[in-house]
Amino acid sequence: MKNIRNFCIIAHIDHGKSTLADRLLDFTGSVTEREKQNQLLDSMDLERERGITIKSHAIQMDYTYKGEQYVLNLIDTPGHVDFSYEVSRSIAACEGALLIVDAAQSIQAQTISNLYLALENDLEIIPILNKVDLPSANPEEVTDDIVELLGCKPEDVIHASGKTGFGVDKILEAVIERIPAPKGDPNAPLQALIFDSVYNTFRGIETYFRVFDGEIKKGQKIKFVATDKEYYADEVGTLKLTQVAKQSVKAGDVGYLITGIKTAKEVKVGDTITDFANPTTNIVEGFEDVKPMVFAGIYPVDTEDYEELRSSMEKLQLNDASLVFMPESSAALGFGFRCGFLGMLHMEIIQERLEREFDMTVITTVPNVSYHAYTNKNPDTAFIVNNPSDLPDPSTVNRVEEPYIKATIITKSDFVGNVMSLCIEKRGNVLNQTYLTPERVELTFEMPLAEIVFDFYDRLKTVSKGYASFDYHPIGMKVSKLVRLDILLNAQPVDALSALIHADNAQNIGKKMCEKLKELIPRQQFDIPIQAAVGAKIISRETIKALRKDVTAKCYGGDISRKRKLLEKQKKGKKRMRQVGNVEIPQQAFMAVLKLND
Amino acid sequence: MSGIYIHIPFCKQACHYCDFHFSTSLKKKDLLVSALVKELELRKGEFKHQVIQTIYFGGGTPSLLSIEELRLLIEEVYKHYIVAANPEITLEANPDDLLDDSSKSIFKAYKSIGINRLSIGIQSFFEEDLKLMNRAHNSEEAKICLEEATQYFDNISIDLIYGIPGMTSKRWLQNIETALAFNIPHISSYALTVEPKTALDTFIKKGLIKNVDDDLAQEQFHILIEKLEAAGFIHYELSNFGKPGYFSRNNSAYWQGKRYLGIGPSAHSFDGEHRGWNVRNNTKYINALEQNVVPIETETLSTTDKYNEYVMTGLRTIWGVSLEKVETDFGLGYKKYLLEQSQKHILEHLLYLEDDKLLVTTKGKFLSDGIASDLFKINAS
Ligand SMILES: Nc1nc2c(ncn2[C@@H]2O[C@H](COP(=O)(O)OP(=O)(O)O)[C@@H](O)[C@H]2O)c(=O)[nH]1
Ligand code: SF4
Ligand SMILES: [Mg+2]
Numbered sequence: 006m007k008n009i010r011n012f013c014i015i016a017h018i019d020h021g022k023s024t025l026a027d028r029l030l031d032f033t034g035s036v037t038e039r040e041k042q043n044q045l046l047d048s049m050d051l052e053r054e055r056g057i058t059i060k061s062h063a064i065q066m067d068y069t070y071k072g073e074q075y076v077l078n079l080i081d082t083p084g085h086v087d088f089s090y091e092v093s094r095s096i097a098a099c100e101g102a103l104l105i106v107d108a109a110q111s112i113q114a115q116t117i118s119n120l121y122l123a124l125e126n127d128l129e130i131i132p133i134l135n136k137v138d139l140p141s142a143n144p145e146e147v148t149d150d151i152v153e154l155l156g157c158k159p160e161d162v163i164h165a166s167g168k169t170g171f172g173v174d175k176i177l178e179a180v181i182e183r184i185p186a187p188k189g190d191p192n193a194p195l196q197a198l199i200f201d202s203v204y205n206t207f208r209g210i211e212t213y214f215r216v217f218d219g220e221i222k223k224g225q226k227i228k229f230v231a232t233d234k235e236y237y238a239d240e241v242g243t244l245k246l247t248q249v250a251k252q253s254v255k256a257g258d259v260g261y262l263i264t265g266i267k268t269a270k271e272v273k274v275g276d277t278i279t280d281f282a283n284p285t286t287n288i289v290e291g292f293e294d295v296k297p298m299v300f301a302g303i304y305p306v307d308t309e310d311y312e313e314l315r316s317s318m319e320k321l322q323l324n325d326a327s328l329v330f331m332p333e334s335s336a337a338l339g340f341g342f343r344c345g346f347l348g349m350l351h352m353e354i355i356q357e358r359l360e361r362e363f364d365m366t367v368i369t370t371v372p373n374v375s376y377h378a379y380t381n382k383n384p385d386t387a388f389i390v391n392n393p394s395d396l397p398d399p400s401t402v403n404r405v406e407e408p409y410i411k412a413t414i415i416t417k418s419d420f421v422g423n424v425m426s427l428c429i430e431k432r433g434n435v436l437n438q439t440y441l442t443p444e445r446v447e448l449t450f451e452m453p454l455a456e457i458v459f460d461f462y463d464r465l466k467t468v469s470k471g472y473a474s475f476d477y478h479p480i481g482m483k484v485s486k487l488v489r490l491d492i493l494l495n496a497q498p499v500d501a502l503s504a505l506i507h508a509d510n511a512q513n514i515g516k517k518m519c520e521k522l523k524e525l526i527p528r529q530q531f532d533i534p535i536q537a538a539v540g541a542k543i544i545s546r547e548t549i550k551a552l553r554k555d556v557t558a559k560c561y562g563g564d565i566s567r568k569r570k571l572l573e574k575q576k577k578g579k580k581r582m583r584q585v586g587n588v589e590i591p592q593q594a595f596m597a598v599l600k601l602n603d
Numbered sequence: 604m605s606g607i608y609i610h611i612p613f614c615k616q617a618c619h620y621c622d623f624h625f626s627t628s629l630k631k632k633d634l635l636v637s638a639l640v641k642e643l644e645l646r647k648g649e650f651k652h653q654v655i656q657t658i659y660f661g662g663g664t665p666s667l668l669s670i671e672e673l674r675l676l677i678e679e680v681y682k683h684y685i686v687a688a689n690p691e692i693t694l695e696a697n698p699d700d701l702l703d704d705s706s707k708s709i710f711k712a713y714k715s716i717g718i719n720r721l722s723i724g725i726q727s728f729f730e731e732d733l734k735l736m737n738r739a740h741n742s743e744e745a746k747i748c749l750e751e752a753t754q755y756f757d758n759i760s761i762d763l764i765y766g767i768p769g770m771t772s773k774r775w776l777q778n779i780e781t782a783l784a785f786n787i788p789h790i791s792s793y794a795l796t797v798e799p800k801t802a803l804d805t806f807i808k809k810g811l812i813k814n815v816d817d818d819l820a821q822e823q824f825h826i827l828i829e830k831l832e833a834a835g836f837i838h839y840e841l842s843n844f845g846k847p848g849y850f851s852r853n854n855s856a857y858w859q860g861k862r863y864l865g866i867g868p869s870a871h872s873f874d875g876e877h878r879g880w881n882v883r884n885n886t887k888y889i890n891a892l893e894q895n896v897v898p899i900e901t902e903t904l905s906t907t908d909k910y911n912e913y914v915m916t917g918l919r920t921i922w923g924v925s926l927e928k929v930e931t932d933f934g935l936g937y938k939k940y941l942l943e944q945s946q947k948h949i950l951e952h953l954l955y956l957e958d959d960k961l962l963v964t965t966k967g968k969f970l971s972d973g974i975a976s977d978l979f980k981i982n983a984s
Contacts, residue, residue, distance in 0.1 A: 530951060530970060553817035555973040558793035558842050560919060562608060562857050563871040566878045566902065569912050572976035580981065 006257040007186045008073060011215065012131075013080040013095050015120055016105035017113035017474060021135045024167035025105060025176075026064075026081055032173045033066040033077070036246055051357060063201070063213055063244045063259055070181050077180060078215075078244075078259040080200065086115065086476050087348030090295050094200045094275045096122050097291055098215035098259065101129040101184030103176065104155075108134050108142035108164075111150050111445065113474035114415040120154070129184045130155060131163065133176060138166040150442055187217075187257030195219035195227065195278065196285040202272040204324040210266040213244070214278055215259050218285060222253040226281040227264075230288050231273055235281050236264035269326035295327050297345025298408070298479070299352055299458055300391040302333060302370035302501060303359070304341030306583055306592065310365065311340045317363035318342060321355065328355055333392065337501045337585045338368060343392055346372075349458060368583055371504045371598045374455045377406040377482055393489050393503040399540065406482040408454040411436070414465070415447050416473035423468035424448060431456035432507060453507070454479065460602055490515055492522070493536040493543075494588050501585075504598050511539050517601040519547040525594040528552040533588055605650065606657035606853050607680055609639060610867030611665040612885055615699070619737045619806070620764075622798035624869035624883045625663040631885055635868075636672050638892035640679050642866050645897055647683035649874065650864055655684045657691040657853040664724075666696035670709075674716040691758075691852045693720040698740040698748035710755035720758040722791070722851075723748065728781045729774060732767050735812065736795075737802070749785045758849060760789035765827065766820030767795050768813040775823045779830045788849035792827055793842050794820045821969050828965065841919040841968060858916040860909075877901045907980050910937050915975045923960035924978075937980065944978045 016022040027043060030036045062081040067074065082088075082095040096102065102123045106112055123130060132151045137144055148162050155161075163179060165172030189196075196218040203211045214221070221227065225238045240263040242250040254260035266272060275292040279285045305314045315332075322328050329345040346352040352372060359365045377387035378396060384403045390396050396405075412433070416424050418440070425435065425448070433452030440446055457477065465473050488511055492502035502522075506514055515537030522535050526549055533549040560568060582589040593600075613632060614625040658680055660673070668676075673694070680686060694713060701709060701723070713721070727733055730742045740748075752759055761782060765775050782790060795815055797804050806812040828838055836844040840858060843851065856863055865872040865881065868888035872879040882888050882898035891898035904912070910933045917924035930938040945961060948954040953967030953974055963971050 530953065530973075552970060552973065553821045554794065555970045556841060556919075556968070557972060558796055560841070560857070560916065561854060562863060562865055562873065563869065563880065565857065565873075565912055565916065566871075566880075568972075569908065569915055572915060572972060573911065573979055573981060575973070575976040576979040576981050579977065 006189065006191065006255070008075045009078070009187055009257045010075060010101065010180050010184050011078045011080070011099045011187060011257070011259060012101040012103060012180055012184055013082055013099045013123075014103045014105060015082075015096075015116060015123060016103075016135075017107070017110070017115045018085070020105050020107040020110065020113075020116075021167040022081065022105055025103075025133075025135060025165065025173075026079060028167050028170050028173045029079065029176070030064065030066065030246075032170070032177065033068045035064065035066045040246055051354065051361070065243050065245055065259065068177055068181075070178065075181055076258070077177075080259070082119075085348075085350050087298075087346075087351045089118070089476075089478070090293060090347075091201065091274055092119055093122050093291065094198065096126050096128060097275075097289065098198050098200045099126075099128060100187055101131060101180065103180075104130050104132045104151075105135045106132065106147060106151055108136050108144050108147050109139050111143070111147045112154060112415065112441070114413050114447075114476040115474055117154070117415065117447070118413060118476040118478075130157075131176070131179045131183055132157060132161060133163045133165050133172075135165050135167060137164045137171065138169050146442075150445070153442070189217045189256040191218070191220065191256040193218035193256075194283045194285040195221055195225075195280040196287055196289065197221060197278040198289040199229075199272060199274055199276045199278060201274060202269055202326070204269060208263050210264075210269055210272050210323070211248075212262040212264070212266075212272050212278075213259070214254075214262060216254055216256050217289070218256055218287070219280065220253045220255040221260070221262065221278065223251070227262075228279055228281045228284060229272070230277040230279060230284075231292055231294075232271055232276060234271060236266065239263050239265055267323070269323050272326065274326075295347065297327070297329055297375075298348055298454060299346045299372045299374060300343060301346070301352060301372035302335060302338070302341050302368075302392070303330070303344050303356070304335065304338040304368045304370070304501070304583075306366040306368055306581055308339045313363075314342070314359075314365055314367065317359055317365050318344075320363070321358060325355070327351065335370075335394075335501045337499045338370075338583065341368075345375075345391070349462070366581055366592070368501070368592050368595050370501045370595050372458050373505050374408050374453075374458060376408075376485075376487060376505065379403040379405070390505070393505050394500055396487070396489050396505060399488075404484050405487040407485040407487065409451055409480050409483050410454045410457070410477040411480050412450045412452055412457075412475065412477040413447060414450070414473055414475050415441070415445060416469050418444050418446050420469040420472060421446050421448065424465070424473060427461075427464055427468050428452060431461060451480065453483075453485065455505075455507075458599075459506075460599055464602060488539050490518070491538045492518060493534075493538060494522075494526075494590075495533055495586055496536070497586050498538075499585050499590075501595055502597075508539075512544055514598070514601065515539070515545040518598055519545045521597040521601055522594055523547045523549050525597055526588070526590055529589060531587075604656045604852075604856060605653040605862040605864070606659060606856050607643075607650075607655055607684070608659045608661060608853070608863055608865045608867075608870055609665075609676060610865065610870040610881075611660060611662040611668055612868050613667050614662065614664045615667070615697070615739045616737065617802070619735070619802040620795060620798065622801050623663065626885055629667070631889060632667075632672075634889045635885060636668070636675065638889045639676060639867055641892045641895070642897055643676070643679045644683055645892075645895065646864060646866070649872075650684055650862075653685070653862060655680065655686045655690060657693070657856065658686075659691075659693045659695075659853040661693075661695050664697050664700065665694050666700035670712045670716060673713075673718070677717050690717075691720055692718045693722055693760075693851070693853055694718045695722045695724065697724045697738075698744045701748045701752060702744055710752060714755060719756075720760070720851075721752055721756050722760040722762070723752065725749065725761040725782070726764045727767065727770075728778050729770075732764070732770060732774075735767060735769065736764070746781070749787070753785055753787065757788070759787045760791055760845075760851065761785075761787060763790060763792045764795050765792060765823040766815050766817075768807075768815060770819075770823075772819065772822055772826060776826055776830070779827060783830070783834050788846040789851065790831060790836065790844045791842055791851075792844065794824060824969055825965070828968075837921065839921045841971065855920075858920050859922065860913060860916070872899070877903050905982070906933055906937075907982050909933070911979045914941070914978045915972075918961070918963050918971050918975050918978075921962075923957070923962040926959045926961065940980055941978055948974055948977065 066077040082092045197214040197216045201213040277288040330342040333343040376390040433450040437449040486508040535547045537545040831844045869883040879899045879901040
């Protein structure tokens with residue numbers, strides 16, 4: 006055990022986590038030339054393309070240091086606030102963390118909040134000043150920032166470059182010298198923490214775990230504490246670039262487990278694995294059943310694809326236990342599903358995976374958070390509203406509560422004013438303002454989660470010229486003045502376009518919705534009135550004028566194939582539209598409310 | 604029935620709305636004519652068993668060629684191809700070229716080399732319109748030229764453009780009436796279209812010229828149909844009107860899926876199965892032919908491609924889309940699909956069925972591209 010080191014990497018998006026992980030793998034000889042590729046740990050195409058880590062990954066490296074063999078387990082974590090629970094569990098599986106800070110960008114909100122998590126878990130922090138090769142690097146100042154944040158010495162900060170490989174040896178040295186070896190009792194009953202799971206078509210769910218006490222042996226009868234289910238450990242092993250089956254994985258080490266489990270739901274991140282016959286009395290703290298934060302309807306563009314959509318969603322859920330869904334129906338869209346997501350990025354990822362991996366063209370409706378409605382009849386029982394149409398008749402409602410968050414934003418002092426006004430516009434209350442350095446300010450707000458759903462990220466980026474980072478966590482429910490904004494096309498309400506919003510925003514959002522829909526819905530052969538309404542009151546209207554001319558004047562020899570191709574393209578576009586009444590609505594119009602300020 | 608199209612890629616000056624292939628430098632005219640001659644010879648094998656019914660000089664501005672050059676090209680066609688007894692031989696001409704020759708012998712000369720149909724680029728009889736479009740002729744020339752042409756040629760077509768920024772429907776009506784007074788048997792009339800990257804496009808974007816107004820264009824389109832039909836013209840294709848016996852045989856071939864050989868830079872060809880297009884660059888075209896190479900790219904049409912093209916062109920004509928033809932040429936599945944997709948438009952009175960033909964209504968005519976694309980079939984990719 007004394008030669009094992011378990012560590013994770015904490016970094017803001019794009020500060021170089023994946024690149025540096027690649028260098029560590031190179032340097033320790035964990036990958037052969039042939040296996041090399043960029044962002045090796047990001048295995049999903051989507052992760053590679055977008056340059057974001059969506060799932061946690063773990064990899065074991067062997068390294069000889071001062072004549073001794075060490076086993077280094079690196080646990081890579083998602084870099085987005087939607088996945089902060091997973092991050093917290095990965096952190097709990099480690100004794101140390103590399104805190105990577107971009108030498109040009111300095112510390113960002115996510116770095117800090119994950120750092121606090123790591124400190125709460127008593128992790129040894131190794132600060133790394135990355136991208137020192139950049140001409141725009143600002144090593145002295147950023148080192149000062151780090152020293153101030155951690156209370157460490159400037160000499161503790163390792164200068165490195167994932168690009169050139171500079172400093173990688175120093176990082177490995179620090180991992181071994183500074184991060185404590187795991188402590189734990191190899192002879193105690195098995196206690197292991199599940200920090201992730203991956204679906205494999207052939208082998209079912211692979212569970213990734215860290216053993217604290219005891220060992221997990223091939224063939225052993227084990228129990229998952231939170232789900233209270235028993236399994237046999239059909240296979241256990243460690244995670245090299247490919248899996249290496251072992252007879253057992255012992256205290257202090259990280260590994261994988263295969264039990265024949267078929268659905269991800271049974272494997273809950275944060276759960277404790279123990280021995281069935283001789284269970285531990287000591288479960289790993291911090292387990293939570295993750296709850297979806299954002300809800301939206303997902304419908305097939307073609308109504309006939311409903312069953313296929315269901316089976317695709319089920320398959321996706323095998324991989325992604327945090328996706329929840331249940332059937333619902335919409336007058337406009339027919340049968341579909343109300344889905345719960347961890348956040349907006351998670352929602353986007355699910356939609357994109359459905360399209361890519363399952364070839365499903367779907368319509369996603371306006372997302373909303375989960376509200377609690379209390380009726381006059383039952384003023385003490387919360388009625389959960391996950392869908393605008395679930396909101397009870399306003400006359401019967403006693404009150405509605407909405408989820409609030411505590412948001413942390415770090416920005417340059419120049420943009421404090423802009424960020425403040427944005428947050429206040431978004432119904433936020435300033436809780437605190439701290440100057441981390443003379444140029445860098447940390448702002449904390451209390452604000453409704455629903456406001457984050459509506460174009461907050463894009464606005465924040467704009468008002469801060471990209472120099473703001475953002476993080477949040479939920480702090481509970483508060484009473485709110487909520488109304489349902491309905492949209493009527495051709496005088497017919499389209500339920501899938503309804504949104505729950507704060508009463509004070511209704512006028513403004515209604516107006517922008519009408520304008521946006523006018524822009525997104527193509528002109529058709531007749532005039533289409535668009536109206537926004539709250540209850541029976543129309544608060545805004547626009548008209549999409551009928552198409553007058555949709556024909557090219559000339560169609561001679563040379564025009565024929567060019568024109569056929571053009572019209573084929575149009576036809577393909579129309580196939581992605583949904584006919585509601587006699588109006589063709591493009592896919593993206595259902596999300597119009599999210600793009601009101603574009 | 605098949606035809607030969609010969610593209611003459613030169614113009615005196617560039618009209619602001621035009622996106623055809625042409626050059627305003629005549630330096631390479633001789634070389635280009637030699638290349639056309641060469642292409643006609645090299646491609647004779649493709650039309651070995653075809654009888655040529657129509658020869659069409661299009662452009663650009665074919666009236667920039669001399670009589671000798673035109674004669675040579677016509678002779679070359681006769682030399683390498685089987686030509687029908689009474690072929691339709693059309694020359695596209697601009698009014699200013701037809702007036703250059705004060706002796707008026709130009710019309711006689713055209714007749715003497717076999718040209719029997721003129722398609723004259725009048726576009727408008729009003730100075731404002733001609734200026735806005737940067738045409739090379741003025742309104743006076745437009746009229747004089749027509750007066751003279753009609754003395755020599757009976758089969759004359761003119762082009763007229765409507766929907767020009769600043770053109771009122773009243774002025775448009777006057778244009779139509781002026782044209783009718785010349786008693787010509789064929790009119791091609793187009794809504795002004797703002798093609799990307801043309802001068803017109805730039806001027807509109809810069810706000811120098813008002814954008815075209817679709818509502819007005821639609822109104823003028825309906826005035827056009829009403830006036831010309833009243834004068835005995837048949838609206839046989841979306842932009843073409845002819846007196847009985849005077850439909851353009853060359854152009855009708857395009858809409859009826861007939862074969863044609865396109866000679867010259869940017870010209871297109873169709874042999875029933877493949878579409879081909881020559882390089883759209885005079886120098887590249889000339890260089891290739893100097894090497895005895897025809898610079899053409901081709902694509903093979905799938906059944907679905909052919910169905911889509913038939914629907915697209917059929918809807919533009921009085922011949923419509925024949926359900927029987929769809930069934931025999933493409934299969935019962937296509938016919939069923941077509942009927943299914945047409946339902947909505949039939950209910951909205953944009954399409955109607957007459958005997959076994961699917962046709963666009965007057966209301967649907969100006970929307971026929973969108974309607975066609977609804978009827979298209981897209982193969983699962
Ligand atoms: N110049 C320079 N660029 C780097 C360095 N490390 C990463 N990058 C670049 O920074 C971007 C983000 O890196 P990535 O490893 O994907 O960051 P992650 O989001 O933290 O995983 C990529 O374009 C990398 O090529 C470095 O040390 N120097
Ligand atoms: S004369 Fe004809 S081809 Fe030449 S620029 Fe004008 S419109 Fe275009
Ligand atoms: Mg990454």
